[in-house]
Amino acid sequence: MADSATAPPPPSPNHIVPPILAPPLPTKPAFTFPRRPPIRVTSEFDSDSSVFFHKISCKFHEKLAKLKFSFQNHTNGDIVEPQVSFISKHLSIHYDVEDQNALLKASLEVGPRLQLRAVHDVKAQQGELSMVANLAEPGYALELSSMVPSVGMPRATLKFPLGEVSVxxxxxxxxxxxxxxxxxxxxxxxxxxxxxxxxDEDLKLRYAFKDDEMSFIPSISLPSNALSFAFKRRFGPSDKLSYLYNFDSNFWSAVYKHTYGKDLKFKSGYDSEVRLGWASLWVGDEVGKAKTAPMKMKVQLMLQVPQDDIKSSALMFRVKKRWDI
Known part of the structure; x- marks a missing residue:
């Protein structure tokens, strides 16, 4: 009885629950600056030529096009071969600042199986027009190309799964x-x-046999009868030996390669034609790009030892670094 006496009264049927207001939406500014596209800077130095190579590029319009500026400079500070390029899927413009010349490349998809291509050298007033038709069967294509101004019949190339033939x-x-x-x-x-x-009148025949451990590649050129063979042997996942011998000249070369993971490689070899022994160390994937290397940097050290003059041995290096700004 005491609990029922102290219970709160039931809510009135006319009671109105106040609505829950949503937080105000952030106001959008009347003007915003466009977002700057990312810029990629790549620099490379080769001690053999003492030349720096620089490339600055950026992609814009949702990566539909790329603008690139490249140049070289020597250790004395001289800038040579500056070039500016605009590259997109259907149009590319490469401008040589020193020659004041532009190379234009364009392509157009006429249909699902037909493509037109054009190349034009502005200064030389020459170019090339080509038409590529993908045939009904996959892997088959016919290409017709002609120089502009025309100097004869167009070149015809038939591509098929087992190769191609040009006339x-x-x-x-x-x-x-x-x-x-x-x-x-x-x-x-x-x-x-x-x-x-x-x-024309030259024919080169080549056969390549390869399994998990060995490769054997003989080749012959006719009518010169120049015969050579290459032999490659893998001794494990990290060690590989390659050997090449030319029967017509008796020149040979050998290369030994050892890898330490993905980003470290040691190579050494000898070339009897130039009578030179060498050894090199790669930091970063040798054939990969700098962006996949540690710290986005690739380094190569090479020692060359001439057989006839050991005192003139040379130590060279090459460095390639990329920055994303």
Whole structure:
């Protein structure tokens, strides 16, 4: 009885619960400065040539286009070969500041299987027009290209899964124009890949056999009968030996490579043609870009030792560094 006497009265049916107000939305400023696109700066120095190479680039419009400025400078401060480039999917402009010349490249998708390409050298007043048609079967394409101004029949190239064949007209002095046939064919034979590359009257045959531990690559050039073979042997995931011998000249070369993980590599070798021994150490992926290397920097140290004059041995280095601003 006492609990029921002290209970609060029931709410009135006419009671109105006040609404919960949402927090005010942040006001958008009337004017905002456009966001600056990221800038990439890459510098490279080669002690052999004592030349710095610099490249500054940035992508804008949602990475649809790129603006690039590159130049070289020597240790005395002279700037040489400055170039400015605008690169996009369908149009590229490369301007050489010293020559005051521009190279224009353009492409146009006419349809799902047809593409037009054009290259024009402004100063030389020359260029090239080409048309590429993807045929019905995958891996097949036909390309027709012609110089501008035209100097003969257009060059025709047929590409297919096993290679490509090109036919073009060549004009030689005091001779009538002749058709030149060039091409390359590839195929599988006995767990290896054979390649036949022909150009005019020269033919090069190459066979490459490769498994998990060994590669054997003989090749011969006709009609010169120049025969050579390459041999590669892997002794583990980190060690590899390569050897190349030319029978016509008796020159040979050998290279030993040892890797320490992904970003450290040691190589040494000898070339009998130039009678030179060498050893190099790579910090950073040798064939990769600087952005994937530690601290976005690649370093190569190389020691060259001439066999005939050991006292003239040289230690060289190359450094490549990238900054993202």
């Amino acid at each position: 073009e007209e060549r004009a030689e002095e005091e001779l009538r124009p002749m058709l030149s046939i060039n091409g390359i064919l590839k195929g599988q034979i006995l767990n290896g890949v054979y390649t036949a590359q022909f150009m």
